Amino acid sequence: MRQRLAGVGLATMGSVPDPDAELMLRAKRGDRAAFTLLVEKYQQPIVSLVRRTLRDPDEAEDIAQNVFLQAFKSAGRYRPTARFATWLYTIARNLCLNELRRRARHPADPLDSAAPGDTGRPEVQNPDPHALLAPQALLRRELDAAIELALAGLPEIQRSALLLLRDRQLPYEDIAQILDTTVPATKSLIHRARETLKQQLKPYLRSGDWPRPIRLPDSTNPQL
Amino acid sequence: MPGHLEALRDDSLRRAPSAEEIRRLESWLAGHPEQRAQWESDLQVGQWLRELPDPPVSPGFVPKIMAALDRPSAAGSRRLDLLSFWRLWLPPLRWAAASAAAAILLASAAFIGYRHHQSQTRVEIARSVAQISDFPLSLDLLSDFDVIRRLDPAAVPVDEELLAALQ
Numbered sequence: 001m002r003q004r005l006a007g008v009g010l011a012t013m014g015s016v017p018d019p020d021a022e023l024m025l026r027a028k029r030g031d032r033a034a035f036t037l038l039v040e041k042y043q044q045p046i047v048s049l050v051r052r053t054l055r056d057p058d059e060a061e062d063i064a065q066n067v068f069l070q071a072f073k074s075a076g077r078y079r080p081t082a083r084f085a086t087w088l089y090t091i092a093r094n095l096c097l098n099e100l101r102r103r104a105r106h107p108a109d110p111l112d113s114a115a116p117g118d119t120g121r122p123e124v125q126n127p128d129p130h131a132l133l134a135p136q137a138l139l140r141r142e143l144d145a146a147i148e149l150a151l152a153g154l155p156e157i158q159r160s161a162l163l164l165l166r167d168r169q170l171p172y173e174d175i176a177q178i179l180d181t182t183v184p185a186t187k188s189l190i191h192r193a194r195e196t197l198k199q200q201l202k203p204y205l206r207s208g209d210w211p212r213p214i215r216l217p218d219s220t221n222p223q224l
Numbered sequence: 225m226p227g228h229l230e231a232l233r234d235d236s237l238r239r240a241p242s243a244e245e246i247r248r249l250e251s252w253l254a255g256h257p258e259q260r261a262q263w264e265s266d267l268q269v270g271q272w273l274r275e276l277p278d279p280p281v282s283p284g285f286v287p288k289i290m291a292a293l294d295r296p297s298a299a300g301s302r303r304l305d306l307l308s309f310w311r312l313w314l315p316p317l318r319w320a321a322a323s324a325a326a327a328i329l330l331a332s333a334a335f336i337g338y339r340h341h342q343s344q345t346r347v348e349i350a351r352s353v354a355q356i357s358d359f360p361l362s363l364d365l366l367s368d369f370d371v372i373r374r375l376d377p378a379a380v381p382v383d384e385e386l387l388a389a390l391q
Contacts, residue, residue, distance in 0.1 A: 032290065039286050044278055051279045061282060068289045147276055165237050166273065190234055198265050201272070205265050 020084035028075040038084070039068050046092050049163050053096040055152060063099055067092045085167065086174040093160060093178055100156065143204055150200035158193035161186055225259075226252065233263075236270035 020041070026034035046067050051060035070091050071078075078087060151159055157179060164175045176186040198205065229252060232245055241249070253260050352373060 032293070035293075036286065036290060039289055043281050043285050047281045047285070048278045057279070060279075061285065064281075065285065065289050065292065069292055072293055143272065144276055147272055162237065162273070165234070168238050187234065190237070194237070194266065194269060197269050197273075201269065205268060 018080070018083050021080040021082075024071075024075065024078055024084050024087075025080055027072065028078060035068075035072060038071075038088075042068075042085070042088055045167055046088065049089070049092055049160070050096055052148075052151060052159065052163060053093075053156065054099060059099070063095050064092070067095055070095065083170075083174055085169060086177055089164060089167075089170075089174075089178045097156075146201060146204060147197070150197050153200065154193050154196060157181075158189050158196070161189040162193045162197075165190060233266050233270075236267050237273055240271070240274070241267070 020038060023034040023038050027038065043064070047061065047064045050064045050067070051057060054060045054063065067088065071088055074091070078084075151162070154162070161175060161179060164170055164178060170178075172183045172186055176183045179186060179189070181189075228245075229249060232241055232249065235241075249263065253263065
């Protein structure tokens with residue numbers, strides 16, 4: 001892991017300034033407030049990535065906290081030539097892979113089953129009880145659960161590629177770096193993941209109850 | 225398919241297509257109606273993924289991390305204690321291990337030497353017995369066996385005539 005982190009640290013970021021890298025440099029000099037800002041900014045994407053990779057809410061939060069602790073401890077090796085997000089996601093993925101390997105060595109901990117208390121349904125942040133009662137909200141909740149299930153069924157690297165792509169700030173080059181692969185391979189992973197999701201979510205795509213992203217006139221597929 | 229549309233397919237996983245992008249897609253689909261269903265499902269899945277709610281983060285997440293950062297001195301000193309323990313005990317342990325290995329080696333060599341000596345003695349006795357086995361067995365003949373065996377053959381010249389007579 002150290003070698004990979006070092007590799008990320010030496011990567012070129014281009015001329016685009018990274019304000020997070022600046023914060024990390026301040027944190028490296030012992031500025032706790034700067035590091036707090038970084039934790040606050042990245043807590044949600046890191047928890048989301050770890051939670052969807054490990055599928056155990058409690059463990060996911062512990063691992064997510066370790067990601068930031070590891071980042072702080074490794075601050076000395078951080079080079080501002082790398083985008084901070086790329087570096088942090090690399091740490092997160094490495095810790096997730098370590099945990100998955102640990103689980104594989106100790107099969108008593110189920111690798112892909114949900115943790116006790118995890119119903120497989122997604123937990124909506126700040127859920128509005130009135131909204132949950134609405135039929136449309138119930139449908140959406142069911143759809144979200146189906147998407148989470150389909151995501152969970154993807155191979156780890158495909159799921160990670162898809163989840164990292166949701167972060168708008170991450171270019172393909174950085175996603176490839178985090179996944180330790182090439183840009184074409186990353187695009188191929190994303191393509192395969194999307195095709196699998198389409199297969200898994202076919203019943204929802206065909207039902208017509210779900211909101212459509214665009215209204216294309218003269219649709220040759222009216223059931224969509 | 226034009227490159228910008230191919231990029232739009234992947235980008236739709238992270239952002240909603242702009243009105244201009246939709247207009248260009250529509251324009252392209254007018255000439256490729258067989259691609260419409262594929263595009264609709266791609267954009268639909270993209271929208272669903274974009275709108276997928278994130279799992280909640282516990283309110284104590286950030287304070288827990290910052291508290292853990294304040295504790296490294298304890299963890300560090302524990303690690304230092306362990307390190308000091310090994311630094312203190314490793315050289316004597318290493319010496320003890322080396323001594324034990326040398327002792328085992330010496331004991332093994334001595335044992336092998338003893339077994340070799342034992343087997344050589346047995347071979348010599350067997351040869352001596354073989355030498356007298358041709359003679360008719362008589363207790364009188366064996367009465368001075370040990371005395372004769374100890375005689376140095378070089379010091380006492382062989383009595384060829386007596387030997388010939390005995391044979």
